[in-house]
Amino acid sequence: MKKNILTIIGLVILLILAELSKNLDPYLYQIFVFFGINSILAMSLNLINGFTGQFSLGHAGFMAAGGYFSAALSVYQGENLLRLLSFLPRGLAQGIVFFVFLILGGLFAAILGILIGIPTLRLKGDYLAIATLGLGEIIRVFILNLDVVGGPRGFPGIPKLTDITWVAFWAFICFIMIFRLIHSSHGRAIVSIREDETASESTGINTTYYKVLAFSIGAFFAGVAGGLFAHYLMMLHPSSFTFMRSIEILLMVVLGGLGSITGSVIGAFILTILPEALRGFAQLRLIIYSLTLIILMLVRPSGIMGNKELSFYRLTKFFQKRKE
Amino acid sequence: MSILEIKNLSCAFGGLMAVSDLSFSVEKNEILGIIGPNGAGKTTVFNLITGFYLPLKGSIIFNGENIVGLKPYQITKLGIARTFQNPRLFKELTVSQNIMIAMHKGYKVPLLKVLLSTKQFLKEESIQLEKAEELLDFFGLYKRKNEIAKNLPYGEQRKLEIARAIATEPKLLLLDEPAAGMNLNESLELINLISVIRDKFNLTILLIEHHMEVVMDICERIIVLDFGMKIAEGSPEEVKNDPKVIEAYLGGEVRSVIH
Numbered sequence: 001m002k003k004n005i006l007t008i009i010g011l012v013i014l015l016i017l018a019e020l021s022k023n024l025d026p027y028l029y030q031i032f033v034f035f036g037i038n039s040i041l042a043m044s045l046n047l048i049n050g051f052t053g054q055f056s057l058g059h060a061g062f063m064a065a066g067g068y069f070s071a072a073l074s075v076y077q078g079e080n081l082l083r084l085l086s087f088l089p090r091g092l093a094q095g096i097v098f099f100v101f102l103i104l105g106g107l108f109a110a111i112l113g114i115l116i117g118i119p120t121l122r123l124k125g126d127y128l129a130i131a132t133l134g135l136g137e138i139i140r141v142f143i144l145n146l147d148v149v150g151g152p153r154g155f156p157g158i159p160k161l162t163d164i165t166w167v168a169f170w171a172f173i174c175f176i177m178i179f180r181l182i183h184s185s186h187g188r189a190i191v192s193i194r195e196d197e198t199a200s201e202s203t204g205i206n207t208t209y210y211k212v213l214a215f216s217i218g219a220f221f222a223g224v225a226g227g228l229f230a231h232y233l234m235m236l237h238p239s240s241f242t243f244m245r246s247i248e249i250l251l252m253v254v255l256g257g258l259g260s261i262t263g264s265v266i267g268a269f270i271l272t273i274l275p276e277a278l279r280g281f282a283q284l285r286l287i288i289y290s291l292t293l294i295i296l297m298l299v300r301p302s303g304i305m306g307n308k309e310l311s312f313y314r315l316t317k318f319f320q321k322r323k324e
Numbered sequence: 325m326s327i328l329e330i331k332n333l334s335c336a337f338g339g340l341m342a343v344s345d346l347s348f349s350v351e352k353n354e355i356l357g358i359i360g361p362n363g364a365g366k367t368t369v370f371n372l373i374t375g376f377y378l379p380l381k382g383s384i385i386f387n388g389e390n391i392v393g394l395k396p397y398q399i400t401k402l403g404i405a406r407t408f409q410n411p412r413l414f415k416e417l418t419v420s421q422n423i424m425i426a427m428h429k430g431y432k433v434p435l436l437k438v439l440l441s442t443k444q445f446l447k448e449e450s451i452q453l454e455k456a457e458e459l460l461d462f463f464g465l466y467k468r469k470n471e472i473a474k475n476l477p478y479g480e481q482r483k484l485e486i487a488r489a490i491a492t493e494p495k496l497l498l499l500d501e502p503a504a505g506m507n508l509n510e511s512l513e514l515i516n517l518i519s520v521i522r523d524k525f526n527l528t529i530l531l532i533e534h535h536m537e538v539v540m541d542i543c544e545r546i547i548v549l550d551f552g553m554k555i556a557e558g559s560p561e562e563v564k565n566d567p568k569v570i571e572a573y574l575g576g577e578v579r580s581v582i583h
Contacts, residue, residue: 180439202397
């Protein structure tokens with residue numbers, strides 16, 4: 001109970017901060033929105049790659065699936081649903097509809113995750129990486145040929161519903177859900193698969209079930225992130241979801257530390273800020289970007305946070321050591 | 325009453341018969357040893373019983389139920405636990421987490437309640453931790469509970485693996501060379517531990533071992549395998565003096581040279 005109250009207080013503080021940041025410079029505001037979306041993507045991929053130890057490269061595919069699905073719902077069914085809810089104030093009705101569409105987008109991605117996960121999660125390591133990479137591309141190419149959502153022309157006319165408060169809300173939910181999952185018996189079962197799948201199975205854990213579970217929860221949040229992305233840009237194009245996007249998300253996870261949720265948030269923060277901060281260097285930008293990554297990985301090969309979590313306890317201990 | 329009955333079990337890898345036409349039964353609460361030269365198929369038998377390999381033919385009856393074709397986790401849930409030849413711990417996790425993972429089969433909180441952090445969830449978690457600590461205390465590992473498993477000394481890693489197998493609440497425990505890499509003192513301690521856990525947890529134990537002093541000391545009955553076939557069965561004394569066993573271990577030619 002106490003934990004839940006603390007969680008709600010944390011959420012309220014975050015949402016107030018988000019509301020306040022609307023007064024920021026639009027450029028900074030946009031960076032914050034992308035930081036939020038990226039951290040949802042990184043945390044959800046970390047559940048699959050970092051905690052379950054299943055190397056997936058198809059995250060952009062799930063993001064695209066969820067994004068396109070919720071965007072299509074908004075474009076084709078949004079007005080109908082709003083009319084149904086016309087007894088409510090327009091702002092509230094729009095919020096409810098958006099919330100439902102985001103969840104439906106996430107569920108669509110999760111179902112896709114289950115369908116893809118059951119056959120591919122039999123594979124291990126590099127083979128799984130290649131299979132998921134291929135499946136991510138299949139989703140993208142499928143959308144590219146889907147005329148209902150514009151195909152190669154892109155999908156315009158999506159209502160602008162995402163603001164920073166929504167992003168902060170979902171990032172918070174994603175963080176709490178994954179954190180609680182990992183710190184439960186179910187989560188320990190998931191982590192045991194990463195540690196030693198044979199031993200995990202011999203201690204009575206249904207490894208297939210937990211792999212698919214982790215995969216589908218990861219896909220769900222990637223789908224939600226895709227929905228937020230779609231309703232922020234108001235226009236989707238399949239080229240936003242190439243496998244380079246998957247690699248980018250993977251970089252955030254690895255940089256932050258496989259198996260650290262706070263690490264993923266930090267990784268997302270750095271990789272969102274860095275390209276923007278380097279704009280002044282023009283041509284040298286990509287070189288500095290890559291060099292920074294190489295240096296970071298050389299200095300901290302297990303990522304910034306390793307598999308530890310950032311906590312007040314650890315921070316105070318760290319600074320106490322510094323003083324001595 | 326036999327708890328495990330193996331009938332005409334065969335298993336092949338390519339053209340190699342790893343186990344051929346093996347039959348034996350394990351009585352309730354006994355300690356049965358399986359010995360044999362390297363490559364005799366001992367570990368294969370374990371892998372067959374625990375469902376990691378599928379037999380070519382034959383049946384494995386556990387408590388009156390044929391378990392051939394079940395998945396390893398289902399077999400563990402029925403009450404067969406095992407350890408591995410080289411300890412396979414969850415190396416990066418703490419000692420108590422290792423135990424708690426093995427207790428997962430009795431965990432009844434649905435996922436939604438976990439995500440909402442309900443009272444039932446918090447209670448189950450603390451019960452699980454308490455039980456794990458109790459078990460660690462029994463194995464003398466309580467002080468190590470927050471250490472990372474890979475940092476334990478080798479003997480304690482072995483002990484932890486046995487503790488983890490016990491945490492799944494088995495009726496039948498399979499130990500694959502528990503004394504491998506141990507010195508004499510540690511082996512003696514292990515012998516003591518095995519007979520104590522049998523009585524405390526009401527277990528039946530099936531044991532593969534190379535250390536003869538361990539096998540002879542602890543097993544009530546021994547089965548000798550060679551090339552996947554059972555060549556002898558009986559009490560330690562009988563087996564020790566069986567000419568076929570001596571031949572399997574020392575080789576036939578050696579004897580002919582002597583004569």
